[in-house]
Amino acid sequence: MADTLPSIRLDHISRHYHMGETSVRAVDDVSLSIAGGEFLALLGSSGSGKSTLLNLMAGLDRPTAGSIVADGANLAALSPLELARYRRNTVGMIFQSFNLLPRMTLEENVELPLRLAEVEHSERAGRVREALERVRLTHRIGHRPSELSGGEQQRVAIARALVNRPKILLADEPTGNLDSATGEAILNLLRNVQSQLGMTIVMVTHERPLAERFADRLATMGDGKLLATSPAPKAVAQ
Amino acid sequence: MKARDLTDLALRNLREAILRNALTTLGIAVGVASLVAMLSLGVGLQQLASKRLSQSGLFDTIFVTPKNNFRGMGRPQPRTAQSDKPPRPLDEDARKQLEKLPNVIEVYPQIRFFTEVRFNNKPYSTVVAGMPESSQNSGAFDGMQGNFFSSGYADEAILQIEFAKDLSDKPASLVGQDLILRYAERQGNPLAGSDASAAVGGFSVVPKELKLKIIGIVETEPAAGYGGYGNARLLIPLQTATTLRAAQVNDLRDIVRGDSSDKLTYSSLSVRAKSPSQVETLEASIKNMGFNAFSLLDASKSLRTFFSVFDLLLGIFGSLALAVATLGIINTLVMAILERRREIGVLKALGAADADVQQLFFVEAGVMGFLGGIFGVTFGWLLGRAITFGTNVYLKRQSLNPIELSSVPWWLVILALVFAVLVSLGAGLYPASRAAKLNPVDALRYE
Numbered sequence: 001m002a003d004t005l006p007s008i009r010l011d012h013i014s015r016h017y018h019m020g021e022t023s024v025r026a027v028d029d030v031s032l033s034i035a036g037g038e039f040l041a042l043l044g045s046s047g048s049g050k051s052t053l054l055n056l057m058a059g060l061d062r063p064t065a066g067s068i069v070a071d072g073a074n075l076a077a078l079s080p081l082e083l084a085r086y087r088r089n090t091v092g093m094i095f096q097s098f099n100l101l102p103r104m105t106l107e108e109n110v111e112l113p114l115r116l117a118e119v120e121h122s123e124r125a126g127r128v129r130e131a132l133e134r135v136r137l138t139h140r141i142g143h144r145p146s147e148l149s150g151g152e153q154q155r156v157a158i159a160r161a162l163v164n165r166p167k168i169l170l171a172d173e174p175t176g177n178l179d180s181a182t183g184e185a186i187l188n189l190l191r192n193v194q195s196q197l198g199m200t201i202v203m204v205t206h207e208r209p210l211a212e213r214f215a216d217r218l219a220t221m222g223d224g225k226l227l228a229t230s231p232a233p234k235a236v237a238q
Numbered sequence: 239m240k241a242r243d244l245t246d247l248a249l250r251n252l253r254e255a256i257l258r259n260a261l262t263t264l265g266i267a268v269g270v271a272s273l274v275a276m277l278s279l280g281v282g283l284q285q286l287a288s289k290r291l292s293q294s295g296l297f298d299t300i301f302v303t304p305k306n307n308f309r310g311m312g313r314p315q316p317r318t319a320q321s322d323k324p325p326r327p328l329d330e331d332a333r334k335q336l337e338k339l340p341n342v343i344e345v346y347p348q349i350r351f352f353t354e355v356r357f358n359n360k361p362y363s364t365v366v367a368g369m370p371e372s373s374q375n376s377g378a379f380d381g382m383q384g385n386f387f388s389s390g391y392a393d394e395a396i397l398q399i400e401f402a403k404d405l406s407d408k409p410a411s412l413v414g415q416d417l418i419l420r421y422a423e424r425q426g427n428p429l430a431g432s433d434a435s436a437a438v439g440g441f442s443v444v445p446k447e448l449k450l451k452i453i454g455i456v457e458t459e460p461a462a463g464y465g466g467y468g469n470a471r472l473l474i475p476l477q478t479a480t481t482l483r484a485a486q487v488n489d490l491r492d493i494v495r496g497d498s499s500d501k502l503t504y505s506s507l508s509v510r511a512k513s514p515s516q517v518e519t520l521e522a523s524i525k526n527m528g529f530n531a532f533s534l535l536d537a538s539k540s541l542r543t544f545f546s547v548f549d550l551l552l553g554i555f556g557s558l559a560l561a562v563a564t565l566g567i568i569n570t571l572v573m574a575i576l577e578r579r580r581e582i583g584v585l586k587a588l589g590a591a592d593a594d595v596q597q598l599f600f601v602e603a604g605v606m607g608f609l610g611g612i613f614g615v616t617f618g619w620l621l622g623r624a625i626t627f628g629t630n631v632y633l634k635r636q637s638l639n640p641i642e643l644s645s646v647p648w649w650l651v652i653l654a655l656v657f658a659v660l661v662s663l664g665a666g667l668y669p670a671s672r673a674a675k676l677n678p679v680d681a682l683r684y685e
Contacts, residue, residue, distance in 0.1 A: 093587050
């Protein structure tokens, strides 16, 4: 169930790029409030600006105008170091192409955010195991990503995103590289994690049926603008 | 990120591209090796020269002469208040007084005279020199045939090889044989002192002979001390030479100056200090005693300057290879950025700060530099040993004594390691800063 207090609040956010003489408005004056514990799906066609908006929420990019307040912090005002700390402690990210480091085992991949957050060595093994248990992959702990299926790799990516116990999980097309059954399993997993940990999830997808089944709310973007927000049919049914 | 995690990740990254990183490290090792080999040769040569020179006594010896010694003979003395007093003679009293000065090891006279030697009833002209016992350690007698003098008073002689060749076609066979030294002994004028007219002076010169046993043959011309024995071909113990009271060049000058005294005076004395650093103060004390004093300390300073410049030049040549290795590091790390662009993006998305990424690349460069430094010092040392070995093989063929041509002191090891790491870090500066500045969104998009 979503908290009433907003977890993320976007206020007249714009992100413009300059490509030679022309200016591209990837995100154009978007205002949106996402409640704590809410599962929001960002829908839209390719180039609609949904991934750019997600990157802004992740603190990977800075807005040209407007403000983003996430977990009480105005991201536009944070220094690069504070922004890195925000990415480390407040948000977890998963990607369409998993982005696991191929040379590392599952354990090492999941441990990476703990290293960056300077978590004590003695605490790490337990936290890694706990995260892998949540995605039911402890039996593959010593394997490398290349030895896993796409769905398993995405589950490892979810474990890596969860290991630092973030309040916000940002997913960029998490089912884009998976078949429909595996995609559904991943979204089930995300939904379970959300209900167990009470975290806010923002998921970028262009698969409306899946979004309608798993998200609480749908936000549709087009040409950098927020076209509409609506509760998901599932949420309405509930 | 903690240092342990940073090092762990850096080592992991280096292991992943092991061939390329090993080759880069090898490049650094070759650079460091060339630097170490060059400097070890410089240091070795400097040590060799310093050792030989300090053994020769050139830089710890002060050459003392009476004040009047360098004024032209027969030239009138300047009429000053001071010159009314006759200059202090360099006699036995003066020698004892010099011996008592602080930091003095020994004081010995320079006794050298031109004379005739008879061997197998044939006359040979040569220069005889008295050698102090300390000259045994001067390095001049290293590798000599036969032995050094059994005592300071022994009636023994060491021949210089060229003179030995004059005496016999087989110089080695001379050892153990006798020769006759014919010399002119200076004897006091019996009239001096009893007759006022004798005040004008004079002394008798009486021909004498001394049988000497040849105990050794020396290859090089001994050069002990300033104004040493370079030209002497027949060497005898100093005390033996002193007791001979052989007439020397300055005796003629004494006659000209009207010095009738039978008292033993020296034309010069060599004062050896405990170390070259004490020469300067000792020289001043001797001058205060009323003698002329000279040393080669300034020459020693020039020598040190020469070796500093020499080392610098060797260092520059050695560094050229290291400069090439630096380009190798830059190239390797820039390539690594391109290859690991996406990984850098992931690290940043997971919360790595710019400084974390920068430090990661720095540590990788530093590790390559450190490992390259260790291998380089080892290679450099081996190279130095090989050059020394090769040189000694050549010297042995030339029947010369082996030398220690290269030297790798501990400071050179540390210096080379620090230099290798610093150069590598310097080379990593640009790639590391480029990696740190990478836009994470662009990096994540990179395929």
